[in-house]
Amino acid sequence: MSTLRDRRTTARVLVVDTAPNEMALTELAAFADLGLVPTVNLRRVTDAQLRARIGARYQTVDFDGFAENELAAHIEDEGRGFEAVKCRAxxxxxxxxxxxxxxRSLQRRLVLVGRAAVGSDTFDRAAAQRLGVAIRxxxxxxxxxxxxxxxxxxxxxxxxxxRRANALRAGSWSEAVKDLPTGSLVDARVGLVGSGAIARRVADLVRxxxxxVWVFGSPRFTAERAAGWPGQRVERLGELLAGCDVVSVHVPATPETEGMIGADQLRLMRPGSVLIxxxxxxxxxxxxxxxxxxxxxTGPWRAAVDVFGTEGPSFSSVLADNPHCTLSPHAxxxxxxxxxxxxxxxVDEFARFVNDTGILNSAAR
Structure with missing residues (x-):
């Protein structure tokens, strides 16, 4: 089977959202070097000069990538279709x-979806497997x-x-010094829910x-795997919640983790503790x-949250007016x-897929 490099203009990639700023041009050039012809969605490219530079080199579109029907329509592209889709979060x-x-009515059928991020919780993996679409x-x-x-x-x-900065901006010194002295990470016990790369890095930093550090991981986080960790393995979530001053959540969105920490679990946390x-x-x-x-x-005293059920321009959360919670915009x-x-x-994942499988060649009809 020939490689895609032998037929450089036969495969198309829809770039739903590019890498930010100048990185976009580097990323798009790398896709082109693989033999993928980019069509670039400019909706989230705000710099006018960058939009013009992308438009001078590549075909462009402008649509809301978070709108399911718009996304599907642009992948169909009036029957022309794409072999690959690249997106972010x-x-x-x-x-x-x-x-x-x-x-089957499309000239080109999707075989590869890539996300420049860790998770794929907004992807239907079962459907992708059934339809022969690889996810990277x-x-x-x-x-x-x-x-x-x-x-x-x-x-x-x-x-x-x-909170203290906001109080000072409002002219209230008394509010700014409320609840002093405070706790700190020095001599605190930090509990990590999850045992992946992020949790491991957090463990190193807080130590x-x-x-x-205490760690509650998945069943794969055995005593043998925990042996090299900078922390103590805990077998029950409840033990970690009840025993730590700070609890930080680092597990993916899966059926097993859905609703993992609810009202019952929060009541186990120490008075004065914080949850991230x-x-x-x-x-x-x-x-x-x-x-x-x-x-x-009862339960946590303070919290800080970077993820919400409704994000983006339509953001809403019951936590938005909670004075005990710091909010961060999924950043x-x-x-x-x-x-x-x-x-x-x-880009490396796309390159391996192209060179190892050759599927992109046979996808174009």
């Missing part, structure tokens, strides 16, 4: 989108960035940095502050957390370094 690659993208992501690419913000949110929850969620909202019930934070002396992985790494790794 939150794009809904649902069963309906996949079925429309692989219809970039696990670990943003581990350092997410861990860094996680620790920043821990410190904000413990020390009240943003540098002088914290003790930079993972997924399906793991931690927003409404239960809101209610727990409003009841003094944990958004550093220049992390996004550059994710873009580069996804």
């Amino acid at each position: 939150g794009i809904p690659i649902t069963a309906s989108v996949l079925e429309r993208a692989t219809a 992501t970039t696990p670990g690419a943003n581990a350092a960035a997410v861990a860094e913000l996680t620790v920043a949110l821990m410190l904000d929850a413990l020390r009240g940095v943003s 540098a502050f002088g914290a003790e 969620n930079t993972a997924r909202t399906s793991v931690l019930d927003e409404r239960a957390l809101d209610q727990a934070l409003r009841v003094p002396h 944990a992985g958004m550093t220049w370094s992390a996004m550059q790494t994710a873009s580069r790794r996804l």
